[in-house]
Amino acid sequence: MAETTGLVQQLKVDTSGVAYAYIGANLSNVTALTVQRSAGDTREQASLKDDIVDALAAAMVAYRQVSAVHGDTDSEITELIIEPV
Amino acid sequence: MAETTGFVQELKWDVADAAVIALIGDDPGNAEAFKIVISPADSDTALSAKRAIGRLLAHAMLRGWEVFVTCPDGDAELSSVEAPASAVAQPSVELDGIEVTQAIQDMSQSIPLVAGKPTVARVYLSNYSAAPVTVTGVLSVRTSPSAPAVQVAAAGLAVLDPARAGNLAAARDNVLYSLNFPLPYAQTAEGPLTVAIASVTDAVTGAALTVGHERRPTVRFLASPPLRVRVLGMRYQQGSPPVTFIPSSLDFDLLESWLARAYPAGQVVSSRVIIDATAAVQFSCSDINAQLAAIRALDMSAGADPRTHYYGMVSDGGFFMRGCAAGIPATADPSTVASGPTGPGTWGWDTDGSYGDWYGGHELGHTFGRLHPGFCGESKDDLKGYPFPGGELADSDGSFVGFDVGDPVLGLPMTALPGQTWTDVMTYCEREWLSPYTYRGILDRLMIEGA
Numbered sequence: 001m002a003e004t005t006g007l008v009q010q011l012k013v014d015t016s017g018v019a020y021a022y023i024g025a026n027l028s029n030v031t032a033l034t035v036q037r038s039a040g041d042t043r044e045q046a047s048l049k050d051d052i053v054d055a056l057a058a059a060m061v062a063y064r065q066v067s068a069v070h071g072d073t074d075s076e077i078t079e080l081i082i083e084p085v
Numbered sequence: 086m087a088e089t090t091g092f093v094q095e096l097k098w099d100v101a102d103a104a105v106i107a108l109i110g111d112d113p114g115n116a117e118a119f120k121i122v123i124s125p126a127d128s129d130t131a132l133s134a135k136r137a138i139g140r141l142l143a144h145a146m147l148r149g150w151e152v153f154v155t156c157p158d159g160d161a162e163l164s165s166v167e168a169p170a171s172a173v174a175q176p177s178v179e180l181d182g183i184e185v186t187q188a189i190q191d192m193s194q195s196i197p198l199v200a201g202k203p204t205v206a207r208v209y210l211s212n213y214s215a216a217p218v219t220v221t222g223v224l225s226v227r228t229s230p231s232a233p234a235v236q237v238a239a240a241g242l243a244v245l246d247p248a249r250a251g252n253l254a255a256a257r258d259n260v261l262y263s264l265n266f267p268l269p270y271a272q273t274a275e276g277p278l279t280v281a282i283a284s285v286t287d288a289v290t291g292a293a294l295t296v297g298h299e300r301r302p303t304v305r306f307l308a309s310p311p312l313r314v315r316v317l318g319m320r321y322q323q324g325s326p327p328v329t330f331i332p333s334s335l336d337f338d339l340l341e342s343w344l345a346r347a348y349p350a351g352q353v354v355s356s357r358v359i360i361d362a363t364a365a366v367q368f369s370c371s372d373i374n375a376q377l378a379a380i381r382a383l384d385m386s387a388g389a390d391p392r393t394h395y396y397g398m399v400s401d402g403g404f405f406m407r408g409c410a411a412g413i414p415a416t417a418d419p420s421t422v423a424s425g426p427t428g429p430g431t432w433g434w435d436t437d438g439s440y441g442d443w444y445g446g447h448e449l450g451h452t453f454g455r456l457h458p459g460f461c462g463e464s465k466d467d468l469k470g471y472p473f474p475g476g477e478l479a480d481s482d483g484s485f486v487g488f489d490v491g492d493p494v495l496g497l498p499m500t501a502l503p504g505q506t507w508t509d510v511m512t513y514c515e516r517e518w519l520s521p522y523t524y525r526g527i528l529d530r531l532m533i534e535g536a
Contacts, residue, residue, distance in 0.1 A: 080098045
């Protein structure tokens with residue numbers, strides 16, 4: 001698994017069920033990650049994914065660093081951590 | 086039922102386990118793990134409640150609020166969350182909020198903090214006892230869980246009058262009604278900073294006061310390029326016999342100081358020089374700007390930093406030269422020059438000895454692409470819609486308050502600038518400062534110029 005750490009520089013949410021989070025130290029150095037709702041998601045997974053998007057938005061407006069865990073060759077976030085300061 | 090009170094130190098959402106893990110405690114090294122697990126057996130009501138608990142924990146963490154949580158004995162799964170946690174033993178002094186400000190801010194900390202810029206943490210306290218109390222205090226700040234906490238003493242005293250208890254707006258509008266902590270430069274480095282109250286004491290008796298509703302907000306300082314400006318004082322002669330006029334040292338000092346206090350830059354790299362105005366008196370700002378542009382071009386060809394803005398300052402001792410910029414660049418263009426007058430006039434409100442500071446801030450604002458928003462007799466050139474009425478710094482809710490960190494070298498005290506009294510620097514109104522709108526606009530342009 002890979003982990004990307006940084007500020008949420010930009011968040012895009014669209015009605016297709018995909019949220020794009022651009023995470024990195026600054027706008028010119030970001031990793032594009034996704035939170036993707038799929039038909040195969042259980043109800044619990046779907047709600048967790050919605051909550052991750054909420055948390056990404058809250059962290060972005062608070063300029064708070066996050067760590068997102070995703071596959072080595074996969075942009076989909078499987079875990080999100082708001083870290084201590 | 087087990088009960089815990091503490092601050093949310095870390096939150097983790099795990100899709101595979103359909104769980105949220107929360108570390109709650111007094112500090113990152115002393116926190117207990119709790120969880121919220123969503124299961125297929127949960128009813129819609131239970132699912133909704135669990136998600137609400139997770140969201141409340143997130144908000145409490147990001148705002149630095151203390152929480153009170155419960156869970157069954159022997160089980161880490163949360164049953165309830167209360168935020169903020171209940172007040173401690175009904176203290177007479179309660180924390181209404183902490184605001185970390187550099188020039189303009191709201192209680193949501195929505196204005197980015199710039200690394201290296203003079204910064205003041207303002208602590209708002211209410212006194213619910215029968216009599217006023219004068220307090221002082223110490224803050225504890227740290228930049229990471231492993232960094233040592235740094236103690237910061239208040240810059241002065243605050244009088245907490247019970248008549249003002251709970252009136253946050255009044256406290257924000259008057260520097261004497263808050264405890265103000267100028268942060269050490271090292272604590273304003275790029276990155277996060279957590280702010281906590283270490284102590285509040287009665288300044289008369291020395292007794293420690295218990296503070297209720299404690300919060301420990303975390304703010305973040307962002308790197309920004311320096312503001313680079315070369316200020317040229319224009320020398321001219323007028324009268325018979327001829328008298329020579331140049332800007333005073335105070336004119337230069339106050340302009341440089343004002344830019345450092347008001348503009349969104351962590352560092353102001355400035356230089357100054359006196360040169361002869363080549364145009365005949367009474368010349369105009371366009372004449373001066375043409376001379377400045379030629380000088381700048383020569384300097385650039387000689388290797389000067391191309392990000393440097395040039396500003397010409399003209400003493401009003403002989404005559405008043407209205408200011409202007411050579412242009413208002415829609416995209417980053419530091420080659421756009423500007424010039425304006427200076428002198429000791431107060432304009433009815435500015436008593437620091439020179440008006441060349443905010444006047445220069447206005448003309449330089451044009452060189453960063455800022456247009457007139459259209460208040461107090463100016464043309465309405467900015468068609469994007471200035472966000473506040475009358476060119477003020479805030480809406481009627483007073484959400485934004487300006488703050489001048491002051492300059493001890495020049496004898497300028499810290500001053501709160503109420504958002505409905507002070508107006509944006511790009512207007513022609515009195516009491517000029519940077520609104521959130523202009524502050525963000527100049528910060529964005531500085532970032533582009535510095536990239």
